[in-house]
Amino acid sequence: MSWQSYVDEQLIRSGKVTRAAIIGLQRGVWAASAGYTLTPDDETALINAVNSPSSALSNGLRLRGQKFFIVQNTDRSLYGKKQADGIVVVKTTQAILVAEYDQPLQAAETTPVVEKLADYLISVGY
Numbered sequence: 001m002s003w004q005s006y007v008d009e010q011l012i013r014s015g016k017v018t019r020a021a022i023i024g025l026q027r028g029v030w031a032a033s034a035g036y037t038l039t040p041d042d043e044t045a046l047i048n049a050v051n052s053p054s055s056a057l058s059n060g061l062r063l064r065g066q067k068f069f070i071v072q073n074t075d076r077s078l079y080g081k082k083q084a085d086g087i088v089v090v091k092t093t094q095a096i097l098v099a100e101y102d103q104p105l106q107a108a109e110t111t112p113v114v115e116k117l118a119d120y121l122i123s124v125g126y
Contacts, residue, residue: 002031003022003030003031004031006022006031006117006121007020007021007022007031007032007033008033010113010117011033011097011099011113011114011117012033014113016101016105016109016110016113017033017099017100017101017105017110017113017114018085018100018101018102018105019033019035019036019099019100020032020033020036020097020098020099020100020114021033021036021038021097021098022095022096022097022098023038023043023046023047023095023096023098024094024095024096025047025050025091025094025095025096026094027040027043027044027047028043029043030095036100037064038063038064038098039064042063042064045061045062045063046061046063046089046096046098047096049061049070049078049089050076050078050089050091050096053070053073053078056070056073056078057070057073060080061078061080061087061089063087063098066082067082068080068081068082068086068087069081069082076090076091076092076118077089077090077091077115077118078090079107079111081107084102084103085100085101085102085103086100086101086106086107086110087099087100087101088101088107088110088111088114088115090114090115090118091118092118092121092122092126093121093122093125093126094125094126095121095126097114097117097118097121099113099114
């Protein structure tokens with residue numbers, strides 16, 4: 001399966017993710033949903049956030065000109081909100097999954113979809 005099909009078939013097609021991308025921990029967008037463009041600054045922000053979650057918790061995460069307040073984090077995941085919308089960011093062995101959702105979707109719907117794909121990628125070494 002290609003990286004693009006993970007984004008399209010596992011995340012977007014679930015109906016629980018509005019926009020998504022997979023980026024490499026060493027930089028570079030591996031795949032992104034249609035119209036979801038991450039700049040080099042966005043990549044840096046994501047890499048810094050997963051490598052220093054306490055800083056993201058304190059300062060939030062700015063992507064595509066929008067600031068998400070990080071409301072929870074685990075050893076591999078960050079969960080953020082921007083008004084009624086949100087973001088789920090999960091670090092795998094070699095990549096970062098980033099998934100945004102818009103209302104009426106809720107974190108409880110989006111999170112399991114993203115975490116399940118992350119679990120799979122980790123299990124196969126990515």
